[in-house]
Amino acid sequence: xxxxxxxxxxxxxxxxxxxxxxxxxxxxxxxxxxxxxxxxxxxxxxxxxxxxxxxxxxxxxxxxxxxxxxxxxxxxxxxxxxxxxxxxxxxxxxxxxxxxxxxxxxxxxxxxxxxxxxxxxxxxxxxxxxxxxxxxxxxxxxxxxxxxxxxxxxxxxxxxxxxxxxxxxxxxxxxxxxxxxxxxxxxxxxxxxxxxxxxxxxxxxxxxxxxxxxxxxxxxxxxxxxxxxxxxxxxxxxxxxxxxxxxxxxxxxxxxxxxxxxxxxxxxxxxxxxxxxxxxxxxxxxxxxxxxxxxxxxxxxxxxxxxxxxxxxxxxxxxxxxxxxxxxxxxxxxxxxxxxxxxxxxxxxxxxxxxxxxxxxxxxxxxxxxxxxxxxxxxxxxxxxxxxxxxxxxxxxxxxxxxxxxxxxxxxxxxxxxxxxxxxxxxxxxxxxxxxxxxxxxxxxxxxxx
Amino acid sequence: xxxxxxxxxxxxxxxxxxxxxxxxxxxxxxxxxxxxxxxxxxxxxxxxxxxxxxxxxxxxxxxxxxxxxxxxxxxxxxxxxxxxxxxxxxxxxxxxxxxxxxxxxxxxxxxxxxxxxxxxxxxxxxxxxxxxxxxxxxxxxxxxxxxxxxxxxxxxxxxxxxxxxxxxxxxxxxxxxxxxxxxxxxxxxxxxxxxxxxxxxxxxxxxxxxxxxxxxxxxxxxxxxxxxxxxxxxxxxxxxxxxxxxxxxxxxxxxxxxxxxxxxxxxxxxxxxxxxxxxxxxxxxxxxxxxxxxxxxxxxxxxxxxxxxxxxxxxxxxxxxxxxxxxxxxxxxxxxxxxxxxxxxxxxxxxxxxxxxxxxxxxxxxxxxxxxxxxxxxxxxxxxxxxxxxxxxxxxxxxxxxxxxxxxxxxxxxxxxxxxxxxxxxxxxxxxxxxxxxxxxxxxxxx
Numbered sequence: 072x073x074x075x076x077x078x079x080x081x082x083x084x085x086x087x088x089x090x091x092x093x094x095x096x097x098x099x100x101x102x103x104x105x106x107x108x109x110x111x112x113x114x115x116x117x118x119x120x121x122x123x124x125x126x127x128x129x130x131x132x133x134x135x136x137x138x139x140x141x142x143x144x145x146x147x148x149x150x151x152x153x154x155x156x157x158x159x160x161x162x163x164x165x166x167x168x169x170x171x172x173x174x175x176x177x178x179x180x181x182x183x184x185x186x187x188x189x190x191x192x193x194x195x196x197x198x199x200x201x202x203x204x205x206x207x208x209x210x211x212x213x214x215x216x217x218x219x220x221x222x223x224x225x226x227x228x229x230x231x232x233x234x235x236x237x238x239x240x241x242x243x244x245x246x247x248x249x250x251x252x253x254x255x256x257x258x259x260x261x262x263x264x265x266x267x268x269x270x271x272x273x274x275x276x277x278x279x280x281x282x283x284x285x286x287x288x289x290x291x292x293x294x295x296x297x298x299x300x301x302x303x304x305x306x307x308x309x310x311x312x313x314x315x316x317x318x319x320x321x322x323x324x325x326x327x328x329x330x331x332x333x334x335x336x337x338x339x340x341x342x343x344x345x346x347x348x349x350x351x352x353x354x355x356x357x358x359x360x361x362x363x364x365x366x367x368x369x370x371x372x373x374x375x376x377x378x379x380x381x382x383x384x385x386x387x388x389x390x391x392x393x394x395x396x397x398x399x400x401x402x403x404x405x406x407x408x409x410x411x412x413x414x415x416x417x418x419x420x421x422x423x424x425x426x427x428x429x430x431x432x433x434x435x436x437x438x439x440x441x442x443x444x445x446x447x448x449x450x451x452x453x454x455x456x457x458x459x460x461x462x463x464x465x466x467x468x469x470x471x472x473x474x475x476x477x478x479x480x481x482x483x484x485x486x487x488x489x490x491x492x493x494x495x496x497x498x499x500x501x502x503x504x505x506x507x508x509x510x511x512x513x514x515x516x517x518x519x520x521x
Numbered sequence: 522x523x524x525x526x527x528x529x530x531x532x533x534x535x536x537x538x539x540x541x542x543x544x545x546x547x548x549x550x551x552x553x554x555x556x557x558x559x560x561x562x563x564x565x566x567x568x569x570x571x572x573x574x575x576x577x578x579x580x581x582x583x584x585x586x587x588x589x590x591x592x593x594x595x596x597x598x599x600x601x602x603x604x605x606x607x608x609x610x611x612x613x614x615x616x617x618x619x620x621x622x623x624x625x626x627x628x629x630x631x632x633x634x635x636x637x638x639x640x641x642x643x644x645x646x647x648x649x650x651x652x653x654x655x656x657x658x659x660x661x662x663x664x665x666x667x668x669x670x671x672x673x674x675x676x677x678x679x680x681x682x683x684x685x686x687x688x689x690x691x692x693x694x695x696x697x698x699x700x701x702x703x704x705x706x707x708x709x710x711x712x713x714x715x716x717x718x719x720x721x722x723x724x725x726x727x728x729x730x731x732x733x734x735x736x737x738x739x740x741x742x743x744x745x746x747x748x749x750x751x752x753x754x755x756x757x758x759x760x761x762x763x764x765x766x767x768x769x770x771x772x773x774x775x776x777x778x779x780x781x782x783x784x785x786x787x788x789x790x791x792x793x794x795x796x797x798x799x800x801x802x803x804x805x806x807x808x809x810x811x812x813x814x815x816x817x818x819x820x821x822x823x824x825x826x827x828x829x830x831x832x833x834x835x836x837x838x839x840x841x842x843x844x845x846x847x848x849x850x851x852x853x854x855x856x857x858x859x860x861x862x863x864x865x866x867x868x869x870x871x872x873x874x875x876x877x878x879x880x881x882x883x884x885x886x887x888x889x890x891x892x893x894x895x896x897x898x899x900x901x902x903x904x905x906x907x908x909x910x911x912x913x914x915x916x917x918x919x920x921x922x923x924x925x926x927x928x929x930x931x932x933x934x935x936x937x938x939x940x941x942x943x944x945x946x947x948x949x950x951x952x953x954x955x956x957x958x959x960x961x962x963x964x965x966x967x968x
Contacts, residue, residue: 075528075625076701078632092639141603142646149610150639156617157632160625164531167618171536178610185607189600244869246533328951341933341948413532418875419868428864430528433699474943479909483901490951491898 074430075160077453082464085158085457090395092154096147097391098273098384101266103140104223105274107188107216109303110136113278114212116299118205124292125299126200131285132278137192145185159458161411162402169239169248170229177225184218187211223270224263231258233403234394235321240406243415258321264314268307269387275304276357276383279364280376294368301365323404326397329494333396334389350389356382399459399494408496410458420499425454439503448511451504459495462515469515481509522782522852526697528622529861530854535618547615548843554611556839560726561605562681567727567760568594568601569649569677573670575752580663589749590756593738595653597730602646602677620691622857623850627691627706634703637683641676648673678720682707685716692846694853695780711778718771721764728761729831732824754819758810761831765807769800783849792844799837806830890963893956897949905967911946912939918967927961928954 080088110133117126155163167174191211198208232239232253239253240246278300286293319327334346360378364371402409412420420428426437426447436447452460452468460468472480484505488497498505537543572594579587616624628635652670659666686706690696693711706712735753738746776796777784787793806827813819887895894900902910920938922930931952936945952960 076526076629076699078629080633088633088636138647138650142643142650145603145606146639146643146646149606149613150636152613153628153636153639156625157629157635160621160629161531164617164621164625165533167614167621168531168533168536171614171618174614175611178607178614181610182607185603189603193596193599244872245865248533250536331950337947340950343950415872416868419864419871422871422874423867430526430860431699471944474941475910482904482909486898486901489898489901490896491901491947491949493898493951 074428076431077450077457078157079453079457080461082461084459084461084465086459087465089151089154089158092147092150093395094388094391095143096151097387099139099144100148100223101270101273101387102277103136103144103274104219104267105270105272106132106136106140106277107212107219108271109274109278109300111209111212111216112303113299114209117200118209121201122295123200124289125295128282128285128292128296130195132281133192133195135281137188140188141185159402159409159411161413162407165403165407166229166233169232169250169253172250173225173228173254177222180218180221180225184215184222187215187218191215220267223266227263227266228254228256228259230394231262232256233401234258234326234398235323236404236406246415258318261314261318261321265311265318268311268314269390271307272304272311273383273387275300275307276361276379279304279361280380283364283371283373283376290369297364297368297371301361304361322397325493326404329397329399330393332494333393350386353382353386353389357386396494400488400496410455410496412455412496412499417497417499421501423501424504425451425500426504429454439507444507444510445514446511447504448507448509451500451508452511455496455499455508468512472512472516475513475516477509477513480512481506484508484512524694524697524853524856526626526699527694527853527856527860528626529864530857531621532861532865547619551612551615551619552839552843554608554615555842556835558605558608558612559839560835561601561608563723563726564597564730565601565605566674566677566681566720566723568597568730569670569674570724571727571731571756571760572598572652573667573674576663576670577667580667585745586748586752589745590752592656593734593746593749593753595649595656597734598649599653602649606642616691620846620850620854623691623694623853626694626697627687630690630697630701631683631687631703631706634683635687638680641680641683645673645676645680648676681716681719685712685719689715692849693780693783694850695782711775714771714774714778718768718775721768721771723764725761725764725768725831726835728757728759728764729828731757731760732819733757733828736819736821736824751817755817758814758819761827762807762810762814765803769803772796772800779845779849782852783845786848786851787845790844790848792841792848795837795841795844799834799841802830802833802837806834888963890959890961890966893952893959894963897952897956897960899949899960902946910944911942914964915967917964922965924958924961924965927964928957931957931960 110129113125113129113132116122117129152163191208194208194211198204235256235258237252237256239249239256241249279297282293282296282300286296331343331346332340334349335342339345356378360375360382363375364379398404398409400408402411405414407413426432426439429450432450436443436450439447452462456468460466460471462469472483475483484498486497487495498508500508537547572591574591575587575594576591578584579589579591648669652666652673655666655669659669683703686703689709689712690701690706696709731753735750735755735757738750738753741747741750779787809823809827809830813823894903903912903914906913906915908916917927931949933948934946936942
């Protein structure tokens with residue numbers, strides 16, 4: 072349940088610290104999964120042609136990937152866990168119980184992946200190209216690619232579950248999950264296909280840029296690298312779009328309605344065409360820079376390589392942002408709100424009140440009095456709102472209620488989940504508690520006048 | 522035993538399929554995975570420290586053998602940091618699912634410092650890679666190279682502080698207040714002694730590792746590497762012995778810092794036999810090492826006897842650690858379970874009541890425009906004749922807009938028309954055209 076100790080991140084807020092870790096992880100982990108596939112293809116090509124220079128180039132790309140994947144990718148992956156663990160323990164606790172054995176299998180596959188990567192990387196120098204040992208060495212990267220794709224397959228199931236859990240709850244009271252249905256949730260396979268190909272595209276874009284850098288003065292190798300990785304990139308676009316469309320079809324209608332708002336912010340909501348323009352602009356950047364690199368590999372400037380990375384990176388960022396945004400107000404669609412409150416517990420919370428359930432509330436605040444009303448309200452804010460708001464910083468609740476008097480705030484927080492703000496969960500608690508929250512929020516206005 | 526602050530358990534079953542046997546599997550997995558994790562971390566801390574130490578000695582005494590020892594130690598560092606992190610995931614998973622309310626509560630109390638295990642770790646990883654892969658480039662700038670290595674080691678050594686503070690906190694829910702925080706947990710005697718015990722054990726385990734690693738390197742084709750192997754074996758002996766002896770004193774201090782109900786449960790359940798077994802085995806290992814301390818030839822048989830005995834100790838320590846975990850937490854976990862069962866029962870009643878309660882009958886007199894305003898969320902901010910977040914609709918009506926103007930204002934509000942309102946109206950793009958027209962008609966008709 073939701074009654075854990077309170078950790079509030081001042082100024083930045085929960086969503087930001089989570090997003091920071093998550094976005095780094097998204098970039099690196101997709102580069103690692105896509106990269107394992109791209110590297111295996113590159114090795115195949117180098118060995119088949121007995122091409123020493125191309126082999127050296129692949130090693131340099133592998134070196135970069137190794138450092139990033141092990142130091143940043145793996146740890147930020149654990150980091151996602153650790154962040155959700157302190158930000159939304161109720162949600163990760165629920166996910167863990169539904170997906171425990173899948174996670175466990177993922178961990179075993181992750182072991183295989185890591186061991187194969189370590190072996191592949193650390194023994195590279197002792198298995199030079201042109202020797203029979205190289206063929207055995209090649210098997211390592213194939214195994215590594217398969218294992219890293221499998222880890223992605225399992226994690227994608229969990230992400231898919233959060234958005235489209237399907238008929239996973241065999242019974243509500245007590246909650247009993249259907250483990251197979253939660254794995255086979257509607258968006259799992261489409262999103263897996265989509266992610267597989269965008270990971271390959273992203274890794275190819277990275278490999279193209281790295282070929283530019285590591286190619287150095289050796290223009291022949293640079294050209295060979297850029298051409299080779301560009302072909303992989305181009306071939307992946309159609310399947311990515313196909314899977315992407317299939318994936319989009321799985322989203323609930325309420326989430327589809329939020330897509331535009333997910334790209335731009337509410338402030339720009341009057342100009343929904345901006346969302347399309349931003350996306351098309353980024354696509355153009357990717358197309359133009361990659362075409363330039365492909366057609367003029369020896370002449371294209373560093374700027375083209377950078378533009379390719381920036382454009383495709385921004386598209387990935389946009390996708391992840393939209394995916395996170397349109398899931399609101401839920402963290403597990405239809406089951407749990409973003410603030411850890413289960414939908415099915417709302418009647419109880421509205422009847423008995425939130426405070427009665429909150430273990431880490433100082434006992435003297437369990438009963439609302441005129442003296443402690445504001446303090447209680449502050450706790451209610453922490454319990455229910457700090458997941459998405461801060462007091463003074465990002466998405467500051469203080470600026471949201473600026474100029475409102477107490478009755479206005481009281482009225483407004485009675486309809487937080489209204490169609491005007493469908494991304495907010497409803498306030499949970501008794502009428503008295505709602506009044507206490509309003510009493511606290513109105514004090515923020517007094518502060519700003521001073 | 523009644524605990525003041527225990528969160529409810531997660532209201533979903535632990536996925537054992539209701540089978541006792543699966544519970545046992547989970548426990549065995551926890552003990553084994555945790556042990557493997559700790560052994561990797563032990564060697565990581567010891568070997569990275571050892572590498573910097575020998576690097577420095579090699580530079581100062583201009584001794585290529587020491588330099589080689591230092592370089593050889595970077596490979597186990599790479600392996601152990603990666604495998605250590607990886608094998609930390611399994612215990613994290615298992616503890617999170619088996620002891621959810623206690624463990625999550627502790628990590629939250631220790632936040633944001635708890636995040637150091639991610640960000641501090643990333644920084645340490647990157648520094649340790651930098652140290653390793655600039656070995657030849659920075660050959661002639663040793664002080665810079667040593668500074669990088671030292672920074673990596675220093676960072677690695679800070680990670681156990683955060684872990685231990687969290688582990689001690691989740692094991693001792695009796696110490697929780699509504700306001701316990703990381704520094705409270707870190708500066709406690711129990712955390713302190715556990716840390717001492719842990720750091721010492723890290724060097725002892727690394728000592729054993731050096732003996733094995735050195736024995737393997739003695740067979741190298743390269744003369745310098747062979748000599749480095751000798752150095753590793755000899756250093757390993759003293760790194761193993763000294764911390765082990767000190768830990769014979771630190772161990773009891775760790776044990777007796779736990780809350781007395783935990784110690785009682787621990788002894789009553791007979792877990793202390795494992796202490797006796799562990800101490801006996803490690804004394805055996807120490808004895809064998811002392812006997813051959815000055816003998817440069819450590820035979821394979823002797824080496825594996827020492828390692829085997831030490832492994833018995835390590836295994837019994839890991840198991841009795843689980844015994845302590847149970848002794849300290851089972852009552853708190855039982856309380857969490859009772860609390861959440863009660864909660865779920867009350868929630869079910871309330872939910873059933875809500876489902877059967879008669880729905881408020883919609884008042885038939887509401888016009889289509891007003892109904893649409895309610896449905897589209899306008900009434901979250903507006904009322905007919907009262908100023909709320911936005912102006913009263915009667916006030917809006919007084920401005921004499923045409924219906925089309927009102928429709929436009931719904932999609933593109935003009936805050937400048939209402940300078941008294943601090944927060945502007947967000948564009949209401951969710952409203953379908955037809956409903957906007959109905960609402961506009963309704964508003965302009967208000968008098």
